[in-house]
């Protein structure tokens with residue numbers, strides 16, 4: 102295919118790699134536009150309602166306590182400042198003790214970045230850049246090594262299952278040689294990884310819904326947001342003070358996050374291979390239409 | 394080396410890949426512990442100070458206006474709710490109009506996830522999981538294709554410079570054959586990518602410090618946090634209402650983000666190759682010490 106593109110009119114028709122890159126760019130842009138339209142229509146009414154509700158509550162509070170708008174605004178401004186230092190109305194745990202800082206560092210190197218904790222001092226900000234540079238690179242390597250190992254393990258498992266099934270049915274016994282060369286398809290790997298992520302997420306969501314006071318659906322949403330390393334910070338696990346077994350829960354929380362992020366990274370990579378195949382197919386179709 | 398590990402005592406000594414994986418895990422854990430200690434010592438005093446300051450301000454406000462603690466806490470709790478819908482004391486732009494939703498969707502597929510905007514409705518949350526699954530996978534593919542293209546381009550450029558320099562000095566003219574096989578080292582690629590990220594970050598920081606009212610250092614910090622896809626959300630660009638050329642700035646903002654994230658992803662991958670080489674070197678040294 103590459104030869105086809107490069108032999109006829111090499112200056113006008115881009116190489117297959119270039120075409121694939123730009124096709125993906127355009128598709129992602131369209132996907133984002135569609136997403137923007139959908140999310141806007143879903144969330145805009147709720148935003149307007151929240152604004153109205155807040156305006157009314159502010160008005161009520163001011164009338165009830167006879168406070169000027171400026172004084173109240175100044176208080177809320179101070180509260181915003183205080184929030185960046187981790188102050189909440191519900192008593193939370195300290196952010197920058199050693200376990201808190203460890204959790205923060207974890208959200209940096211994994212690039213989750215919930216943002217409940219972020220360096221407030223200038224020294225901390227400068228240090229973060231250098232710390233993150235090495236930390237994020239190490240974690241990318243870790244994820245890639247994890248992915249390699251998962252693929253090796255899955256190849257072995259699927260091959261083993263395949264041969265076992267082959268052994269059971271007499272039909273496939275004859276082509277034993279072909280079985281030896283057999284490799285798992287990306288669809289099988291993706292499916293297994295999807296089930297793995299789902300299992301980890303469901304297990305973690307049970308824990309979170311029990312410990313954090315979130316609904317099961319909210320916990321599942323949190324799991325996806327954390328595992329995909331998007332990390333909005335609207336829900337953050339392990340921030341409440343009053344857990345009976347705080348230490349055990351924190352360790353379990355970290356391990357679940359680690360497992361979830363690794364599996365989801367692998368799943369994303371598997372899906373990206375399928376998308377790449379889809380792009381190749383689209384380019385072939387386009388080339389066929391162009392030449393036909 | 395793999396043979397060395399597997400030929401003598403295969404059951405006790407792990408394979409080189411396994412050893413490398415666990416070594417990296419241990420090193421990252423140690424790196425995180427060290428980071429936790431450093432960031433905790435840096436940020437803990439500021440946290441305690443912020444708590445004291447807020448307590449005093451709250452106390453002053455209550456005495457001045459004679460409001461009960463419960464009433465004030467209830468107001469602040471409502472304000473926290475309102476904040477999740479994007480309400481701030483400084484007038485910001487609407488979050489869920491089409492440009493806002495597009496920005497939101499961009500932070501999802503790039504996994505930056507600033508969290509200024511996050512779906513508040515249950516439908517939005519459920520949709521986000523499925524939307525993100527495809528979006529994040531597509532973006533990972535896009536980043537990988539970008540990385541491939543950057544490596545190809547850099548190889549070509551470095552080779553060209555190398556040959557040009559070879560042509561200038563008479564000494565290297567004799568081994569022209571060796572020049573043809575020459576490939577850029579990972580150190581060269583890393584250095585060039587580092588300079589590229591630095592240039593993009595410095596350029597972007599100039600823009601942000603002019604448009605967002607942040608200091609230059611804060612803007613650089615924001616650039617790193619955004620480009621590395623950590624995205625704490627303590628600084629978020631393009632949220633203020635009063636830009637004269639809002640549309641132009643928003644488009645420029647998006648393009649800078651895209652370029653920055655792509656370059657930083659490539660840089661992280663280049664550094665991760667160097668770290669991998671470092672791990673291999675450590676394993677060789679360990680094996681040599683073990684055998685010696």
Ligand SMILES: [K+]
Pocket residue numbers: 212213214330331332504505506622623624
């Ligand atoms: K993130």
Ligand SMILES: [K+]
Pocket residue numbers: 213214215216330331332333334505506507508622623624625626
């Ligand atoms: K984030």
